Amino acid sequence: MTKPTWDPDQYLRHAGHRARPFIDLLARIPAPPAGRPRVADLGCGPGNVTALLAERWPTAHITGYDNSPAMLDAAHTGHEGPTAGGGRLDFAHADVRTWTPGEPYDVIVSNATLQWVPGHADRFADWIAALRPGGTFAFQVPDNLDAPLHALMRDLAATERWRGRLAGVLRETGSVHTPDVYLDQLARLGCAADIWTTTYFHVLPGDDPVLDWVKGTGLRPALTALADDPQARDAFLAEYRDLLREAYPRQDYGTVLPFRRLFAVAVKEA
Structure with missing residues (x-):
């Protein structure tokens, strides 16, 4: 997989829909045991959902971590x-593949990031070890690599025209585990784990909104691989757009994008 x-x-063009799963995840995280909680957001992106943590826990010191300079600048x-309750919100560069907590945390969260991290479940032990007793590790990941928007992208990249440029670039189906795998691993690490999936039916306005959506996320590796050849990039986008139009037909009220996500909330034994 190419590092995107x-x-x-582009990512924020659908910020409301993208934030919804994090809001649902946040609602299931219990109150931290500390009065001034220490919170980490792994893969914070442009910080718009990290700011929701400050609304939930206004006294907390919250750090968002990301490895994209553009996202961190935003x-x-x-x-x-500083936050309204006397806490603080800051951001720092870190690679989730290697990030190891340098201090105790009350909450470690990750929103739509771990699917980009090969072997991410192997990192859970270090992160949970850094939680204070009663602390929470919680994450949300897309769980839809079998959906048309991903399957069509992979199929197109594998055609004779594109495989020379895009072979091995896109995420494969094994990048997210099944719920039972996460449940078993988190339980064996001494956590009470709550795992669930939800399918959102996003109604998107405008022309080719599914293409516009995926240009901010899943398509980034392909766009990165073709960045040095705008003509090829535009040709690939045109082919992919036509496939998406057939798979996600526009209705009078907009285009419906079903999107399944997987959630986990793991509370460390007190």
């Missing part, structure tokens, strides 16, 4: 600083 470059503006500019 990120475009905060987060620093738009959200960093």
Whole structure:
């Protein structure tokens, strides 16, 4: 899989729909045991959902971590600083593949990031070890690599025209585990784990909104691989757009994008 470059503006074009799963995840996280909680957000992106943590726990010191300079610039500019309850929101560069907590945390969360991290479940032990007793590790990941928007992308990349440029670039189906795998691993690490899946039916406005959506996320590796050849990039996008139009037909009220996500909330034994 190619390491993607990120475009905060493109990502935020569907910010409301993208934030909804994090809001649902946040609602299931119990109150931290500390009065001034220490919170980490792994893969914070442009910081818009990290700011929701400050609304939930206004006294907390919250740090969002990301490895994209463009995303961190947006987060620093738009959200960093003191919070209304006397806490603080800041951001720092870190690679989730190697990030090891340097201090105890009360909450570690990750929103739509771990699917980009091969072997991410192997990192759970270090993160949970850094939680204070009664602390929470919680994450949300897309669980839809079998959906048309991903399957069609992979099929197109594997055609004779594109496989020379895009072979091995896109995420494969094994990038997210099944719920029982996460449940078993988190339970064996001494956590009470709550795992569930939800399918959202996003109604998207405008022309080719599914293409516009995926240009901010799943398509980034392909766009990165073709960035040095705008003509090829545009040709690939045109072919993919036509496939998406057939798979996700536009209705009078908009285009429906079903999107399944997997959630986990793991509370460390007190």
